[in-house]
Amino acid sequence: MDEKRWSERFEGAIGRLAARNHRRPMQALVLTLVLTLAGLFFARTLSLNADFVGLLPKNFPSVQDIDKLRKRFGGQGNVVVVGMGAEPEALKRFADDIAPKLGELSEIRYVSYQRPSAFFNEHALYYVDLPDLKTIQERIDARIAWEKEQANPLFVRLDDSPPPSVDFSDIEQKYTGRANQRLSGQGDLYYLDKTERMVVLMAKPRGSAADLDYSKKVVTQVEDFLAKQDLSKYGPGFKTAVTGTFKKKIDQQRVIVSDLARASTLAMVMLLLYLVFHFRSALSVALTMVPVMAGLAWTYGYVGLAYGQVNLLTGFLAAVLGGLGVEHGIHLLGRYGTLRAEGMTSEAAVQESFRHTGFSALISALVAALTFLSLAMSEFRAFREFGVIAAVGMLVSVFSYVLILPALLGLAARFNWMPRTHESSAGPMGLLARWLPRSYRGVLLVVGAGVLVLMSQSYRVSFNYDSRSLEDYKQASAVLDQKVNNILGYSQTPVVVLTDSLDMEREVVRQLEARKAARGKDSTIDFVGALEDLVPRQQAEKQQVLQAIAGKLSKLDPERLPPDTRATLTRALHMAAAKPFTQADLPSNVRHQFESLDGSTGGVVLVYAGGVSLSDGEGTRRFAKEVRGLQMPDGSQVSAAGEALILADILDMVSREGPRILVAAVLSVLAAMWVTLGKLRSALICMLPTLLSVVGLVGLMALLGLQFNYLNIMVLPVLIGTTVDAGVHLIQRLGEPGADFISVYGETGRAITGGLLTSAIGFVALILAKHPGLNSIGDLANLGFGINLIIILLGFPSLLLMVERWRRRHGTTPETPEEPAPEA
Template identity: 60%
Template sequence: MERTLGAVAAHNHRRPGLALLLALVLAVLGGLFARNLSLNANLVDLLPRSFESVRDLHTLEERFGALGWVAVVGEGADAASLQRFADELTPKLEALPGIRFVESQRPSAFFRDRALYFLSEEDLKEVHRRLEARIAWEKRQANPLFVDLVGEEPPSLDFSDLEAKYGGSAGQRLSSHGSDYYLDPEQRRVVLLAKPDTTSADLGYSRRIVGEVRQLLDAQDLSKYGPGFRVDITGTFQKKIDQQGQIANDIAVSSAVALGLMLLYLLFHFRSALAVGLVLTPVGAGLAWTYGLVALLYGQVNLLTGFLGAILGGLGIEHGIHLLGRYLHLRGEGESSEQATRESFTHTGGAALVSALVAALTFFVLGTSRFLAFREFGVIAGVGMVVLVAAYVLVLPALLGLASRWGWRPRLAAATPSQSRMGRVLVRRRGLLTAVWAVLLVALFTQVPRLRFDYDFRSLEDQGLPSFVLDREVNRIIGYSQTPVVVLTDTPEQEREMVRALQEAQRAHGKESTIDFVASLSALVPPDQQAKRAVLQDISKLVETVPEERLSPEQREQLARLRSAARAEPFTQEDLPFSVRQQFQSRTGDSSGFVMVYPSVSLSDGQAIRALAKELRGVHLPSGERSPVAGEALVLADILNMVTHEGPLILGGATLAVLLAMWLTLGGLRMALLCLTPTVVSLVALLGLMPLMGLEFNYLNILVIPVLIGTTVDAGVHLLTRLASPRSDFVAVYSETGRAICGGLLTSAVGFGALFLADHPGLNSIGALANLGFATNLLIMLVAFPALLLVLSERRLRKHRARSVARKEPTVEGPPGSKPAPHAS
């Protein structure tokens, strides 16, 4: 393999024109394919379509349409002006194409007047009993011959206990919270909820519908509602657009900054602008080829793969630093350009290919995940690692050949790096450094049990975006979540049975229930109304006989409400306000089969979402038949369950795959274990550092662990393969290879460090964790591991001397480090 790489590199060095033409054609083709790549940040599309939550959600969208809203918020006026704004804008919004209806008022009056029908017949009789008791007491008090010897308290007309008992009903929850409008007089805000026809997952449609709403708002004369009156848009559709725009901006800014930092470092590392071009040109070609393949395979990038350009760029430059650094060193020793190219790609190129294959294999293990964000990241990164090595083999020798023909000669300072002072310190203080590092690592290992997983789903979205902040205010004004979970049934009978089953489950779980309330058309029409009507007629007669002059103003107001409610007539679904019925209508106008479950837990709490999904999926119809349960909460729960289940499997699979690949490519298990040791130790040290640094795993940054396994192992491969060469000197090898290892890890860190600049919290945490991992690996790779190799070398040498003395054989004296560490150890 090494000889083949060297021969191919030498051939491309001799015939650079053909190699560069081939690379250019492939790059142009890749660029043409990649120009149509789009970004898809929709979480639902990160789960396989075979998942229950995804299937149910698509079923819901086909029957019911969009779950979310376009929320228009007017603010900065008095209550009367806000109501006038809502009344005038509602018909204009409803006239927009693509808007099914607009909800601007609560059905408060309707349900308030019919509140008694939602009580059970027994509780209505209790109301009747309390009224009778109060009237009897009042009559006794009015009797001049009555003497109250015991100071009897008047029976209370307080029905707050019954109000509390039924306060959680769908009618009460949908109509409560004071004003008939979605209005907050203190914050001077009013909310209108426009229901689009299509799901927010269609980003093009989302942009169009939000654009039409914004255009309508821009055409309004807002000054008539008061000075300083303004409007804004939030809701599911606006949040999707803002999140998409933020991620696209993060990709552009982070990638540009990463490229700039890499350029600066390469200039510092090589002190030559030409050397920088020699390293970056193959990387550019490799990335063009890779993204051309991505366009053919997927046609789009997701939340994670959008940043792979910066990440793969950093990892690819690492190969260039090793290869060009070795070439410059050999030229400094007097080798010809072709021979230096052949030698560089024979040994250093072989190590680069091994490390790239190992990294690719690790990424491919990540590509076995059912979570599409991880799967696509793994596949693209794995292919990209191999493609980048191929680009270096094709492009770099050809560029070196052209540069040599044009008379380029590396400067001596760039070709022959000075002997490392650290290398000499390692030789002299190997025992002390090994002991110090051993104590530090043991201390870090003790911190691993403190490591925690962050179950907050806000790591998947930037909650600081203006539309997200305003959306939370809208939820507060409405009084319940805008994103309920929907249970789909086929008939009105099934709908009623499901409502009863959900309410029974809510009562069974008690305070632990994750259900706030359940709403459906059948739940909004109470049963047994005719029987209740007879009791209400008796109550209506009683309330007329209550002497109001003896009541407090508060009691008189309560009595007036009771009198009005007692006069209400029975009602059916057709009598419900249209604003209520339209919320339960399908896209075809069907008004049955939709049971809305409003969660009592935050959708950002991962553990609570899992409990909600478990509670809802455990509810079945009496027949045992399963009803589809759809909603964003169910998708989030499946993402969490999948990540936590697959995480240990992927980690174990990646470690095993790396070990087997290195065993096969390096020719021995002992060498493979030695190369893998600094990676494993640095990962455990990273796990110990995370609690001390206040870092936690989340749904996105957990992929850093298998990535670090694949991307840090090459440092050990480069160091040990060079030390294994005949007549190698430790200090000389450490000086050259350590410098390249440092540069390679730094450029890899820059690639991931670009995510530091992302406003998205999940991507930001990936950058923080990856860079802490690279820093830990760099220290272990440059200090702890070489010191350990020297200690093992010295120990092996002593044993060899002891055996030689026992056999009376001559021994070869020499300081540790003057012999190759792997042979000695």
């Protein structure tokens, strides 16, 4: 009883505040103008940050590791220049002409356009361990001795034993896959694809692709440079294109910004069109939209103050909050129109509307805010910021209606304006209101059976770990980038382990190669490269062996050897003549890959993924486990850094936190409704349609082959917070003294339908976005709203009618009024 009296007092306070704003509209509107101008001022510099790293807390090891990487090593990836549409010789001339000039640009550190295969092939035997090198020497000695015996006419072999083998494939196989072989590459000296008729040049910028302004700067510099070149000399169809990490970042940002702008504009247009259809009054539309627009200005002013930028999820919140805010206006203005039609004065109608319907709107906004705040429990910054901003937006939307709508209605009343009213017994809702009391048993059976079928399939839903499904890989730069990777034979963006000494560098390489060997075919590591590892040990001892081999081979006449032996021994003679080398002798395009921003070398280990795609989240998580937690002899621990590991952390976090957030959302909603409604039973009844809708959505996803991902999984708590108010409005109105089912259902059902449709509109706009991640959010949200609409308009009222009939038959006093007798 105390709780109920508290809620009644709060209802009265809202009604009195609304009535005061109605009597003194100018004070309320001046305050609105000041708050709106302040909101717009603080929101003016908001920008979108779509960087993965920005989605995790700064204290995460993977974030700290990549920050260290960027400060010391620079950004990952390249600006890739591709020449295409010419014959191989013309493509090579283009690479030779452009590479030196490209390297002179102010934002380019170096350019790689040729494979270092000649150097590594020449020095290949220095990468062979000394025992294996001596084995090679022994095999060559044995073959030379055998060849000399065969050439001696006086020598008679008493058996038919084959000649000693000079096949070194077993030893070559032992060293296959090491960094020197993989970095040297196979095929042409140039990064050339004769089939695609394209050649690749990789320009390494000085800055990081995470800095969008810098990415635009360096890509623009490269594109302007290419635009000034005379390309006609390479052939009539020759052209250039730019791709790589920096270019893809810009294109992705452009697509997201375009999608968000399109979604927001489309959502507002759809909201206006629906409101015109719903109210059939231009002034009613304005009365509904003005508080929404003011509330959005206030909300994004807060965002500008608190965060300074929006991320992929919070960027489209304007469309969503607009739809959710309009729902309050539909309920409030609809109730106001009904009361005015019943003969109430404007002020009395405002006070009564806000006392009951406004209190219901406050409950729904508070519940939605608490649900959104459950997302704020997440360490995933995208979820946390979404939750906080959405919660603020929901509460601000109710405050804007309490402040602005009564004031506007007060001004309109002075000009004797009356809203158009709709007969609750007319239209589709009226027909449905008269039909349900006669058919509720069949309706409940059909809806209940459908919900049970969906619930039975919910266990089949799965989680999609492939990040490629959430990015627009149909863009020209993304398609071209994949072709570049195919030409290179490995990814352009390895993860990096930073070390502090040469001994640590060697230890990291040793441990990673040991992990790769231990996992065998299941390993996710392709190869590991370090500058120190590219300069083999014991070169002096190896040179002695090689000189001995070269001395013996030089005395042979190749023309007297069999063709198969001649080729092998000639190649061995060429490699045996190679001299020892140092880091300074390595090809410059290899050294550059291990250089820090200050030009120093060493302390950098590159780890390339193999057997898995780093866009495949499940494979990325396995890769992350394999390259992390390297224990050094001094007790310290080092880990690899890279955007792939950021993705792995995000996926781990979402899969770990998802169930906890969902439970917190349900419990927070239940607690809020229990406190505000005064009874646990009432709270549970109001939540029933929402809970059934969420479970039904999961089952429908399984039937349609849809999957959760790390973006759209947040739709579940959003649905809980945004659909629970429908049950609140219906129960509150049916509980009013003298209410009958047909009039309440006709009026409230129409408002509920409008509210759900406007809530869905913000998500409908996302379905038309080009970004697959935004598409998936829109798909799930609108399926959820559709299921909820069926349950709240058909299943839930039928359940209430059945319970009411049962209670009457058993002599209990109903809490909801008896519906009128069915018409003949």
